[in-house]
Amino acid sequence: MTRVLLTGFEPFDNATLNPSWEAARLLADSPPEGLKVTPARLSCVFGRAAEELRAAVQDTDPDLVVCLGQATGRPDISIERIAVNIDDARIPDNAGRQPIDRPVVRGGPAAYFATLPVKACVAAVREAGLPASLSHTAGTFVCNHVFYTLMHLLTTERPTGRGGFVHVPALPEQVLDQAMPSLPARTVARGLRALLTASTRGTDLHTPEGITH
Numbered sequence: 001m002t003r004v005l006l007t008g009f010e011p012f013d014n015a016t017l018n019p020s021w022e023a024a025r026l027l028a029d030s031p032p033e034g035l036k037v038t039p040a041r042l043s044c045v046f047g048r049a050a051e052e053l054r055a056a057v058q059d060t061d062p063d064l065v066v067c068l069g070q071a072t073g074r075p076d077i078s079i080e081r082i083a084v085n086i087d088d089a090r091i092p093d094n095a096g097r098q099p100i101d102r103p104v105v106r107g108g109p110a111a112y113f114a115t116l117p118v119k120a121c122v123a124a125v126r127e128a129g130l131p132a133s134l135s136h137t138a139g140t141f142v143c144n145h146v147f148y149t150l151m152h153l154l155t156t157e158r159p160t161g162r163g164g165f166v167h168v169p170a171l172p173e174q175v176l177d178q179a180m181p182s183l184p185a186r187t188v189a190r191g192l193r194a195l196l197t198a199s200t201r202g203t204d205l206h207t208p209e210g211i212t213h
Contacts, residue, residue: 006028009142024040024068026185034200045142049146064200065161065163066166067165069138071143077195079133085110086144087100104149115162118164125192128190
C-alpha cells in the first residue's frame with residue numbers, strides 16, 4: 001500500500017471555501033486502488049503552514065506528498081514544476097503577515113524541481129477528461145512557500161520520497177464573473193485521482209536527466 005499525504009489550504013482572502021481542501025477531502029474519501037491517502041489542511045500563513053506540513057509528514061511517513069493550492073483565474077489543473085526560494089506576498093496572509101523578498105529557507109538553493117513525473121501527470125489528467133497544463137511558476141505566496149518547504153524537506157531529510165505541488169481552479173460558487181474559469185471540487189478530485197496514480201508509476205521519461213531534483 002502506497003502512503004500518500006495530500007494537503008490543501010484553508011480559505012483565504014475573505015473566502016469561505018478553498019477548492020484545494022475540498023478536493024483533497026473528497027479524494028481521501030475515495031482514493032485510487034492501492035493508495036492510502038491522508039488529507040491535511042494547512043493554514044494560509046507563512047511559517048505556520050511549513051510547520052504543519054513538516055508535522056504531517058512526520059505523522060504519516062508518506063511515500064508520496066502532493067500539496068494543493070487555489071489559483072483563481074487559471075482554467076485547468078496546473079502541475080507545478082519549480083519551487084523558488086522566495087516569499088513575496090502581494091496580499092497579507094491569514095495572520096496579517098506580508099513578507100517581501102525574504103527566503104523561504106535561509107541559505108537554501110534558489111529553486112527545487114518537483115520530483116513528480118510532471119509531464120506524465122499532465123497527460124494522466126487529460127486522459128481523465130480534464131484540462132491540465134505544466135506550470136513553471138507557483139507564485140511567491142503561501143503556495144510556493146509550502147512547495148519549496150516540501151522539496152527542501154524531501155531533498156535534505158527524505159531523499160527517497162517523491163513530491164510536488166498542484167494548483168486547482170476556483171470553485172463555481174466562488175466565481176461571480178461567469179467568464180472566469182472554475183471547476184467543481186468533485187471534478188478536480190477525479191483529475192487528481194488520475195494524477196496520483198500516474199505519480200506512483202516510475203519516472204517521467206520526458207523530463208531531461210538531472211533536472212528533477
